[in-house]
Amino acid sequence: MPLPANDTLGRPVLLGRQVLEIRPSACPLDCPDACSLAVSVEGDRIVSIDGDHRNPLTAGFICSKVRNFARHAQCDERLSDPLVRTGAKGSGDFAKVSWDVALDLVATRLRDIAKRHGGEAIVPLCYGGSNGALTQDGVDARMFRRLGASRLARTVCAAPSGSAAMGLYGKMPGIALADYEHSALTVLWGCNPSASGIHLVPPLQRARARGAKLIVIDPRRTPLARHADVHLALRPGTDLVVALALARWLFDHGHADLEFLERHATGVEAFRERAQAWTLDRAAAVAEVDIGDLERVAQLYAEASPAAIRCGWGPERNRNGGSAIAAILALPAVAGKFGVLGGGYTMSNGRALALDGEASIAQSEPPTREINMNQVGRALAVGRAGGVFGLFVYNCNPLATLPDQNAVRRGLARTDLFTIVFDQVMTDTARFADVVLPATTFLEHDELRSSYGAMTVQRSRPVVAPFGQSRPNYTVFAQLCERLGLARPDDPTSSDALVAAIVDHSAWPPGAAAALMADDLTQVPAGRVQFVDVFARTPDQKINLFPEALDAEAGGNLYRYQDDPGTPRHPLVLVSPALARQVSSTFGQLDRRPAALHMNPSDAASRGLVDGGRIRVFNELGEVHCSVVLDDDLRPGVVCLPKGLWSHRTQNGATANALCSDALADLGGGATFNDARVQVEAVP
Numbered sequence: 208m209p210l211p212a213n214d215t216l217g218r219p220v221l222l223g224r225q226v227l228e229i230r231p232s233a234c235p236l237d238c239p240d241a242c243s244l245a246v247s248v249e250g251d252r253i254v255s256i257d258g259d260h261r262n263p264l265t266a267g268f269i270c271s272k273v274r275n276f277a278r279h280a281q282c283d284e285r286l287s288d289p290l291v292r293t294g295a296k297g298s299g300d301f302a303k304v305s306w307d308v309a310l311d312l313v314a315t316r317l318r319d320i321a322k323r324h325g326g327e328a329i330v331p332l333c334y335g336g337s338n339g340a341l342t343q344d345g346v347d348a349r350m351f352r353r354l355g356a357s358r359l360a361r362t363v364c365a366a367p368s369g370s371a372a373m374g375l376y377g378k379m380p381g382i383a384l385a386d387y388e389h390s391a392l393t394v395l396w397g398c399n400p401s402a403s404g405i406h407l408v409p410p411l412q413r414a415r416a417r418g419a420k421l422i423v424i425d426p427r428r429t430p431l432a433r434h435a436d437v438h439l440a441l442r443p444g445t446d447l448v449v450a451l452a453l454a455r456w457l458f459d460h461g462h463a464d465l466e467f468l469e470r471h472a473t474g475v476e477a478f479r480e481r482a483q484a485w486t487l488d489r490a491a492a493v494a495e496v497d498i499g500d501l502e503r504v505a506q507l508y509a510e511a512s513p514a515a516i517r518c519g520w521g522p523e524r525n526r527n528g529g530s531a532i533a534a535i536l537a538l539p540a541v542a543g544k545f546g547v548l549g550g551g552y553t554m555s556n557g558r559a560l561a562l563d564g565e566a567s568i569a570q571s572e573p574p575t576r577e578i579n580m581n582q583v584g585r586a587l588a589v590g591r592a593g594g595v596f597g598l599f600v601y602n603c604n605p606l607a608t609l610p611d612q613n614a615v616r617r618g619l620a621r622t623d624l625f626t627i628v629f630d631q632v633m634t635d636t637a638r639f640a641d642v643v644l645p646a647t648t649f650l651e652h653d654e655l656r657s658s659y660g661a662m663t664v665q666r667s668r669p670v671v672a673p674f675g676q677s678r679p680n681y682t683v684f685a686q687l688c689e690r691l692g693l694a695r696p697d698d699p700t701s702s703d704a705l706v707a708a709i710v711d712h713s714a715w716p717p718g719a720a721a722a723l724m725a726d727d728l729t730q731v732p733a734g735r736v737q738f739v740d741v742f743a744r745t746p747d748q749k750i751n752l753f754p755e756a757l758d759a760e761a762g763g764n765l766y767r768y769q770d771d772p773g774t775p776r777h778p779l780v781l782v783s784p785a786l787a788r789q790v791s792s793t794f795g796q797l798d799r800r801p802a803a804l805h806m807n808p809s810d811a812a813s814r815g816l817v818d819g820g821r822i823r824v825f826n827e828l829g830e831v832h833c834s835v836v837l838d839d840d841l842r843p844g845v846v847c848l849p850k851g852l853w854s855h856r857t858q859n860g861a862t863a864n865a866l867c868s869d870a871l872a873d874l875g876g877g878a879t880f881n882d883a884r885v886q887v888e889a890v891p
């Protein structure tokens with residue numbers, strides 16, 4: 208079907224004998240692009256979903272995941288009714304009940320748990336299901352705060368990078384993704400936009416067509432690495448030493464912009480001192496890359512302008528992750544790459560047009576204990592002091608996405624743990640629930656969506672009726688507040704009241720709120736230049752290359768490399784990157800094909816493994832049984848099993864997360880998924 212022009216939105220269109228209406232929406236999935244959508248519907252049936260142009264980054268195209276969203280919205284696993292458990296935990300045996308029965312049961316049990324064990328025995332477990340402001344941190348937070356529940360440290364993603372970006376730049380907005388078109392050199396550092404943010408690809412291609420250079424720093428030969436001028440396939444977890452060596456080289460070879468640093472940065476000497484330990488030679492040895500390639504990266508970066516670094520989340524997911532991101536983000540400051548369109552860096556743009564949801568919560572946060580979501584398995588352990596007896600999972604599929612999967616599974620299997628799972632589909636986690644609540648999708652509820660890539664905020668309204676009995680998060684948590692006696696008359700509960708509270712309190716540029724209300728989208732336009740139009744949001748507006756607080760958090764070891772955790776028994780690095788067909792585990796029910804571990808042919812040969820053979824990949828935490836695919840896109844020493852797989856994809860139901868420990872990164876309490884070290888052997 209041809210792409211609808213913007214002015215057809217909301218109007219009926221005659222297509223053959225069908226009367227279609229094209230309704231606007233916005234994608235709230237955990238993806239940097241935040242596409243604006245045009246949904247063709249016939250009555251309550253979704254006919255097609257396309258991108259439109261309201262968010263200019265969308266540029267009229269979207270990923271196939273969302274183009275085919277109807278498959279998710281109407282799949283066999285889609286939840287239509289509330290369910291209560293009738294069989295053993297994990298068995299998936301449930302009986303349908305009415306919402307009244309389900310909500311009464313949840314309210315009664317939560318009240319009992321709070322009375323017997325204290326509110327902190329209840330843990331809300333939520334993360335990336337929706338980047339919409341109405342599905343998280345609104346009425347849900349109000350309920351948990353008033354219950355005195357434990358707080359959740361949301362650390363499974365972006366915690367180390369967030370700490371680093373905050374410490375150095377106060378999370379200054381980055382180069383707009385569209386402006387990569389203007390860069391003469393882009394460094395894609397641990398970032399794979401071909402899968403995880405496809406709208407960066409066209410600007411990169413336009414830049415390439417004009418002769419721009421491309422460097423990809425990634426242990427895998429990603430689709431864009433194939434066409435890069437340099438692909439630095441470093442050993443995972445060694446970005447820190449590579450970035451520090453580049454910084455030292457820039458200083459030593461007269462490429463540091465001392466004038467810029469003098470005017471705009473503090474902590475320069477302390478940073479330089481820690482970088483001093485790393486020559487290019489030494490870094491190349493530790494990162495296991497060719498010294499010639501590393502020298503080429505240094506030369507290209509020093510010479511090019513505008514030079515952009517698009518930093519992804521690959522470099523943060525290890526023991527050195529926070530320091531690594533800090534060192535990477537220090538490079539444009541050292542090399543003086545700011546001040547021109549297409550020069551500087553982009554990490555998360557989440558604070559560019561940040562939503563302030565506090566007013567919509569209408570309840571201050573109590574100082575209850577905080578549980579790091581990377582260590583939920585540990586927190587759920589049997590007999591643990593200060594035990595958890597109530598777990599409320601929503602916007603999250605912990606069994607598929609949290610570290611130490613076996614510990615999470617053991618916890619979920621506890622018969623004395625009352626678990627509620629509120630989701631759109633019967634996930635692996637939901638099978639362990641005592642009560643399952645069916646959630647609407649973003650096409651069926653109201654939403655307000657900000658983004659961490661595109662600098663937009665979009666309001667979207669339901670375009671079709673809820674599936675079965677499913678309900679939106681804001682409705683269900685308001686109904687639970689009522690039942691728990693926690694509702695107050697002046698609480699904002701309707702979606703309009705929640706949006707108004709958020710919009711009124713968000714500190715946006717003049718006119719932004721009015722624009723949002725008028726055309727349902729507001730944005731920071733592309734074309735803004737770092738250190739011309741936007742500045743560091745630190746208290747003194749300067750870059751702090753050595754934030755003391757971060758050094759303290761890292762035990763005095765900010766920018767100090769921690770060695771590889773590999774052992775002779777478990778020497779291989781397991782990485783678990785994003786899949787093009789899923790968003791984390793979302794849509795995982797739609798793929799029924801057996802998963803395969805990818806491995807460099809030389810690693811396979813030394814283990815006697817053949818392409819397609821059955822293998823066991825294991826370490827001291829667990830094992831995964833699947834097949835192996837020989838793949839020279841992976842560097843030797845590194846194997847790959849993607850994130851977010853569902854249990855049906857492997858022979859023993861375990862996925863990469865069964866091999867990931869709950870050890871924390873140096874900053875932000877972040878996850879260390881890519882520190883998993885494993886061994887692989889053939890299974891007869």
Ligand SMILES: Nc1nc2c(c(=O)[nH]1)N[C@H]1C(S)=C(S)[C@@H](COP(=O)(O)OP(=O)(O)OC[C@H]3O[C@@H](n4cnc5c(=O)[nH]c(N)nc54)[C@H](O)[C@@H]3O)O[C@H]1N2
Nearest residue numbers: 397398399402403443444519520521784785787789790791
């Ligand atoms: N289709 C799709 N899109 C997504 C997602 C998804 O699951 N699917 N997830 C969304 C979410 S939640 C996020 S956080 C973002 C993530 O966006 P990205 O950061 O772009 O994606 P990742 O696949 O997590 O990691 C990027 C790359 O880092 C590499 N890598 C792994 N370890 C290292 C390392 O130590 N150093 C370096 N330099 N590279 C390393 C991986 O090989 C991978 O190619 O994408 C979002 N978009």
Ligand SMILES: Nc1nc2c(c(=O)[nH]1)N[C@H]1C(S)=C(S)[C@@H](COP(=O)(O)OP(=O)(O)OC[C@H]3O[C@@H](n4cnc5c(=O)[nH]c(N)nc54)[C@H](O)[C@@H]3O)O[C@H]1N2
Nearest residue numbers: 334335336364602603604608629646783791792793850880
């Ligand atoms: N091995 C490994 N694991 C990883 C990573 C890795 O690199 N390696 N990276 C991680 C990263 S980057 C992230 S962000 C996390 C994400 O981990 P999760 O937060 O668990 O995200 P999803 O897997 O997308 O699961 C979100 C769930 O929310 C549900 N949902 C969506 N919308 C709604 C709604 O409106 N209401 C309700 N009630 N539910 C809804 C979806 O159906 C889905 O089941 O996973 C992490 N896991």
Ligand code: SF4
Nearest residue numbers: 234238241242270273
């Ligand atoms: S997942 Fe990303 S690329 Fe796909 S429609 Fe949503 S925002 Fe766009």
Ligand SMILES: [Mo]
Nearest residue numbers: 237335364365
């Ligand atoms: Mo993420």
